[in-house]
Amino acid sequence: MKIGVVGLGYVGLVTAAVLANHDNEVIGIDVSTERVNKLNSNNLPIFEPELGNRIESAGSRLKFSTDYSDLAECSGVFICVPTPNNEAGIDLSFVVAASKEVSKVVPKSELIIKSTVTPGTARHISNLTGMNVTSNPEFTREGSAVYDTEHPDRIVVGGNDPQVCKDVWKFTNAPTIITTNENAELIKYASNAFLATKITFINQMADLCEKIPGADVKIVAHGIGLDHRIGKEFLKPGLGYGGSCFPKDTIALNSYANSKDVKLDIIDSVIRYNSDRINQLVEKIIRLAGDLNDRNICVLGLSFKDNTDDLRESRSIALIENLSKRGAKIFAYDPIVKQYPGIVQCNSSEECIMKCSIVITATEWEEFRSIDPVLFKDKMVFDLRRILSIKPDDITMGVGIGKD
Numbered sequence: 001m002k003i004g005v006v007g008l009g010y011v012g013l014v015t016a017a018v019l020a021n022h023d024n025e026v027i028g029i030d031v032s033t034e035r036v037n038k039l040n041s042n043n044l045p046i047f048e049p050e051l052g053n054r055i056e057s058a059g060s061r062l063k064f065s066t067d068y069s070d071l072a073e074c075s076g077v078f079i080c081v082p083t084p085n086n087e088a089g090i091d092l093s094f095v096v097a098a099s100k101e102v103s104k105v106v107p108k109s110e111l112i113i114k115s116t117v118t119p120g121t122a123r124h125i126s127n128l129t130g131m132n133v134t135s136n137p138e139f140t141r142e143g144s145a146v147y148d149t150e151h152p153d154r155i156v157v158g159g160n161d162p163q164v165c166k167d168v169w170k171f172t173n174a175p176t177i178i179t180t181n182e183n184a185e186l187i188k189y190a191s192n193a194f195l196a197t198k199i200t201f202i203n204q205m206a207d208l209c210e211k212i213p214g215a216d217v218k219i220v221a222h223g224i225g226l227d228h229r230i231g232k233e234f235l236k237p238g239l240g241y242g243g244s245c246f247p248k249d250t251i252a253l254n255s256y257a258n259s260k261d262v263k264l265d266i267i268d269s270v271i272r273y274n275s276d277r278i279n280q281l282v283e284k285i286i287r288l289a290g291d292l293n294d295r296n297i298c299v300l301g302l303s304f305k306d307n308t309d310d311l312r313e314s315r316s317i318a319l320i321e322n323l324s325k326r327g328a329k330i331f332a333y334d335p336i337v338k339q340y341p342g343i344v345q346c347n348s349s350e351e352c353i354m355k356c357s358i359v360i361t362a363t364e365w366e367e368f369r370s371i372d373p374v375l376f377k378d379k380m381v382f383d384l385r386r387i388l389s390i391k392p393d394d395i396t397m398g399v400g401i402g403k404d
């Protein structure tokens, strides 16, 4: 099948590359000439494991262009453009603009919306363009997006005639939910809101554990996660959730519900707790380490999570901004992100630790697990990601995770 993908970011580029490896001829469209030129000269605009391999193995079955007319003869076109929030709620202008462009070239093809959109959007786009619109939300995590796209837990397809969408994902053999556009749209928001709630729950349990001698939230998380009704995923305490989806989607769901006169108390409280979490953590660091003015602080990890270069809504960056405002001098090391303004960038975690009296783990990069604990001698260590091989109460190494 000939398939189009509009928007070559973290979602669209992975979708295009994976589909081109499964019997499709794929044309990827992006408004950014710079991005398309990069892709056409075999340079990846983002870091995502396995993506380069998939683009290479797709060969001539995958092409990139800025020209919508190259979508001619596509049976289906995926819309993978951003849906940021604005003051009024979700900003659908990119989805609307892209859909209108597609409808000018291939009005009879299936328009498949992968972007996260509030319920009713697909219907609205169908009315605007006259196209057959299918909703097909993505559930991929950055850092494992290729794997997740090829091995999804489920495929959600909403619409009246979603044949193309059903066909292209058949190779995954995943359970497929065929439903209305509105259900598909809401499944995406409900999934992300639930996962954000789970993370917030375990962060609150971590707050409690830190007040109880002998309590360790990692063991508590393990203990509850083995109950299959709860599940062990997304129970890692840390700096709160960040990234391009959870913060945006919880806020969008909340304001959408408000517009329907429904109050989502749980989500409301999750959003408030998460946005206050960095400040709470910094207050705690000050309680334990004292005034931060002129102190050298080593921050390990800059990206919003491991295995990505994405800094959008990175909790590490929010932490750095908060610490800097309090006069701290920030030294940072990240395995992939090598530039960020206002900080001293180090070439290794060792170099970064050696230059500072306070060490904070801010992103869960695998390599931080094997940092030699000897390096932490006489340092105050705040293992906010709980990944170091020091014990929470090990006072010889400093403060451990920071019991109050």
Ligand code: UDX
Pocket (backbone or CB within 6 Å): 138, 139, 140, 141, 142, 143, 192, 195, 199, 233, 234, 235, 236, 237, 238, 239, 240, 241, 242, 243, 244, 245, 246, 304, 305, 315
């Ligand atoms: C998320 C969803 O998982 C995915 O299904 C959706 O399509 C897009 O949004 P992503 O944002 O790429 O994916 O990363 P994810 O692994 O979900 O992590 C989101 C945030 O939660 C990160 O800041 C991460 O550090 C944090 N997190 C995650 C925790 O603090 N604890 C956890 O146990 C899991």
